[in-house]
Amino acid sequence: QVQLVESGGGLVQPGGSLRLSCEVSGISSAYYVIGWIRQAPGKGREGVSCISSADDLTYYADSVKGRFTIYRDSVKNTVYMEMNHLKPEDTGSYYCAASYRAGAGPGFDGGMDDWGKGTLGTGSS
Numbered sequence: 001q002v003q004l005v006e007s008g009g010g011l012v013q014p015g016g017s018l019r020l021s022c023e024v025s026g027i028s029s030a031y032y033v034i035g036w037i038r039q040a041p042g043k044g045r046e047g048v049s050c051i052s053s054a055d056d057l058t059y060y061a062d063s064v065k066g067r068f069t070i071y072r073d074s075v076k077n078t079v080y081m082e083m084n085h086l087k088p089e090d091t092g093s094y095y096c097a098a099s100y101r102a103g104a105g106p107g108f109d110g111g112m113d114d115w116g117k118g119t120l121g122t123g124s125s
Contacts, residue, residue: 002026002114004034004096009119016086018121022079022096029100034079036070037109038121040092047109048094049081050102057104064090083121091122 008020022034035050049060049070058070069082083090097112 002098004098004114004116006094006096006116006119009094009121011122012086014087017082017084018086020081020083020094020096020119020121022081022116024077024079024096024098027098027100031100033099033102033104033108034072035097035099035102035108035112036081036094037097037112038090038092038094040089043092045109047107050104050108051079052104059104059106059108086122088122092120093118094121 003025005023006020008018010018012018024034032053033050036048037045038048039045047061048064049068051058051070051072060068067085072079095118096116098114099108099112102108102111
């Protein structure tokens with residue numbers, strides 16, 4: 001059974017930093033993409049960033065490019081997302097999700113197969 005467990009969310013002031021973690025277990029597929037999808041209050045979901053297991057190819061939404069960094073630790077089976085220079089518009093629930101079909105590119109969030117329960121991240125004081 002696939003499990004994706006997020007942690008690391010919190011409340012920081014604008015300009016601050018957070019690191020989200022997604023502990024991954026139970027994936028049997030040799031290929032998968034792990035992505036972070038966020039949902040701000042009253043808004044739709046946004047695919048923020050993702051990373052491919054095949055070649056560590058990464059993708060970032062324009063809204064976070066240059067501020068967020070996604071990477072994975074294969075030994076710990078954990079995907080991290082460093083969020084720097086946080087803005088109030090970064091506030092939302094952040095979900096870790098896995099896809100065994102999507103590529104690590106635009107629209108990746110439309111094909112996620114398994115989801116974590118989410119963690120709250122905010123760039124508001």
